[in-house]
Amino acid sequence: MEIKRGIAVSPGVAIGPALLLDTEWFRIPQRYVEAEQVDAEVVRLREALDAAARETRDTQEAVNAKLGERYGAIFGAHAMMLTDPTLEGEIDGLIREQGFAAEYAVSRVMRRYAKALESINGGHLATRVADIFDLEKRILSCLLGQRREQLADLTESVVVLAHDLTPSETASLDPKRVHAFATEAGGRTSHTAIVAGVLEIPAVVGLGAFATDVSGGDVVIVDGNQGLLIIDPDEETLAQYERTRRNFHRHEARLTELRDLPAVTRDGVRVQLFGNIEFPTECAHCLDRGGEGVGLYRTEFLYLGKKADPTEEEHLEAYMSVLKALGPKRPLVIRTLDLGADKFQAYSGSAHHERxxxxxxxxxxxxxxxxxxxxxxxxxxxxxSAFGDVRVMFPMISTVLELRQCKMILAEVKEDLEEEGVAFNASLPVGTMIEVPSAAIMAEHLAREVDFFSIGTNDLIQYTLAADRNNEAVAGLYNAGDPAVLRLIDTVVRAAKKNGTTVTVCGEMSGEPLYTLLLLGLGLRQLSVTPHSIPEIKKFIRLASADAAVETAREALRLETARDVNNYLREQTRRICPEVMN
Amino acid sequence: MESSTLRNCFVLTNHQGLHMRPCGAIAATAARFQSSVTVSLPDRQVNAKSILDLMTLGAPKGTELTVEVDGPDAKDALDAMAGVFDRLAKGDFDEKDET
Known part of the structure; x- marks a missing residue:
């Protein structure tokens, strides 16, 4: 049994056989061959090893010519490994004696070598582990050829393990088959994590290297509550997690009972809870949990993995499918394109290099x-907007002028539509995200320009503290409880109130019960959170008092460090509802 | 045909020890002979014709390795192995970027 600690990004517990994916999306299932096929399988292996060695020698010659023989020799060594009689003997043995399919046998043996090299003292050979993975990939690609299987065609239930998953890869996982996923890379607020929440499957990211510890088919546990990946659990652990899994489902069921109750504090203050969604299908998740509308509809998925930009009809089709699920009365806040370098590097329109x-x-x-x-x-x-309560919101506004430009363009588009006789809501509410510190500081002026604010805490925190949330070396600086962040939110809420502008928080902070009391106390009456957080936040609001929250916020604003703020809030939150802090 | 076991000891004096490319050179050399060739540490012995096995020795600078050959061309094989360890000692396989 081996326990790896990572970052919990989507709650729940899943137990199942591991499906390992490398960066090229090879599936390496634990597959067996019939006794009469063993000879044919060994021939397949032989041919794949020969082909891989041939390819590697070609690479060697190319590198010899280009960089010199010293570098070519690296690939010469690779070719020798591929023709190493010990290697072939071991893989051959697994096929003949265990009945493993060639791919599975290759993966097993290569991982054993990687593990052996990794454990050598001094670590000077650790970099060679990459060589072993390189060879594994080459053999597998020769074995699988064009028959590389797609994740979408899964027929068995699995837990997906990968070095990293891109948002689009994550989105292609079928939650009916993929019970959880765990990745070596990634951070709490990476887009992959957001998509995991969307799929409502347990997920843990940022686990560090585990590829050498696990083979396809091994039983693994993904604990999305505590951020653990448990490889090859012992019986006691397995039994304990079976219990946890049952309890978690029971807890979820209890929260669902809250669905039709309003989010009202004990002293009668009404809070509106909206859902953040990315895909039209998530609208149902949101409503099932008692969400009163969609406070953030991210539209980047429309641009994902496509060669051409989406057409007006493609946009409209997506918006209409959300409206259909939501009904004409519930608000739908559509955020215009928020393509960021962190999210969609593949986007060709912004392919020019930026430092x-x-x-x-x-x-x-x-x-x-x-x-x-x-x-x-x-x-x-x-x-x-002709068909429902649609609102538009501009992301990453940093100056008043930018916001005015957006509004001007919106006015032009309205004129065009009017001339064409196309129906729309002439008083479409317009909002801006507050996620750049300059916008928070200028909130008083921005408030006069728009109908609503939505505080995007993820970016606001990152820009305020100048810390990349995905860079582990500085991620500690990125903290929603930082006093600087608290002050900016306070400034924005005050500016909004003064001008009669509605204000919402739509970052991850709003879905964390630790900050609910603070946000209430700062005067927020609308929160937009991932759908699965709605019941928990609602439950907490129903136990809290708005009056006492004002005191809590005032006290929190006096503190000097994020640690003090978080400790204080934890204590206050626990006092009101001990179980949410677990 | 006469068969005999011969052995010799070599100390790794190059900076990077037995990394990937010298392992390749040793395995390639050993494979040219009919004789069996092994490389041993005090606690482990591996087939010198297998680059992967050699790599898993993970022998750093300063390690003393015993090379043992057994077979009809044992003498030639041992001479050839000595040649590889000579080149290794001269730093022929070390790279600045390979630490």
Whole structure:
């Protein structure tokens, strides 16, 4: 049994056989061959090893010519490993004696070598582990050829393990087959983590290297509550997790009972809870849990993995399918394109190199320099507004001027639609995200320009503390409880109140019960959270008192460090509802 | 045909020890002979014709290795092995970027 500790990004517990994916999406299932097929399987292996060795020698020659023989010799060594009689003997043995399919046998043996090299003292050979994985990949690609299987075609239930998953790869997982996933890389607020929440399957990221510890088919436990990956659990652990899994489902069921109750504090203050969604299908998750509307509809998925930008009709179709699920009365806040370097590197439109993409051309900045793209989306949003309570929101606004430009373009699009006789809501509510510190500081002026604010805490925290949330070396600075963040939120809420502008928080902070009391106390009456957090936040609000929350917020604003703030809030939260802090 | 067991000891004096490319050179050399060739540490013995086995020795600088050959061409094989360890000692396989 081996326990790896990572970052819990989507709650729940799953137990099942591991399906290992490498970066090229090879599936390495624990597959067996019939006794009469063993000879044929050994021949397949032989041919794959020969082909892989041939390829490697070709690489060697190419590298010899290009960089010199010293470097080519690396691939010469690779070719020798591929023709190493010991290697073939071992793989051969697993096929003949255990009846393993060639792919599975290769994966097993290569991982054993990787593990052996990794454990050598001094670590000077540790870098060679990459060589072993390189060879494994080469053999597998020769074995699988064009028959590489797709994740979408899974027929058995599995737990997916990978070095990393891109958001689009994560989105392609079928929650009916994939019971959980765990990755070596990634951070709490990476887009992959957000998508895991969307799929409502347990997920743990940032586990560090585990590829050498696990083979396809091994039983693993993903504990999305505590952020653990348990490889090859012993019986006691397994039994304990079976219990946890049952309890978790019971707990979920109890929270669902809250669905039709309002989010009202003990002293009668009403709070509105909305859901953050990415895909139209999530609308149901949101409503099932008692969400009163959609406070953040991310539209980036429309641009994902496509060669051409989405057409107006494609936009409209997506918006209409959400409206259909939501009904005409519930609000639907559509955020315009928020492509960021962290999220969609594959986006071809922004392929030019930026040295500092987080401070570069992204989000609304990209839109303002690409008006046809921006206007196409605005037209679709306006057209959808004829059919429901649609609102538009601009992300990453950093100056008053930018916001005015967006509004001006919106006005132009409205004029066009009017001339064309196309129906839309002329008083479509307009909002801006507050996620850049300059916008928070200028909130008083921005408030006069719009109908609503939505505080995007993920980016606000990252830009305020100048810390990349995915960079483990500095991720400690990224903290929602930082006093600087608290002050900015306080400033924004005050500015909004003064101008009669509605204000919501839609970052991950709003879905964490630890901060609910603080946000209530700062004066927030609307929160937009991932659908699965709605019941828990509602339960907590129903136990809290708005009056006492004001005291809590005032006290929190006096503290000097994020640690003090978090400790204080933990204590206050525990006093009201001990179980939410577990 | 006459068969005999011969052995010799070599100390790794190069900076990087027995990394991937010298393992490749040893295995390639050993494979040219009919004789069996093994490389041993005090507690482990591996087939010198297998680059993977050699790599798993993980022998760093300063290690004393025993090479043992057994077979009809044992003498030639041992001479050839000595040649490889000579080149290794001269730093022929070390790279600046390979630490």
């Amino acid at each position: 500092n993409p987080f401070l570069g051309l992204r989000s609304v900045r990209l839109c303002l320099q690409n008006l046809p793209l921006f206007k196409t989306q605005m037209r679709a949003i306006l057209r959808a």
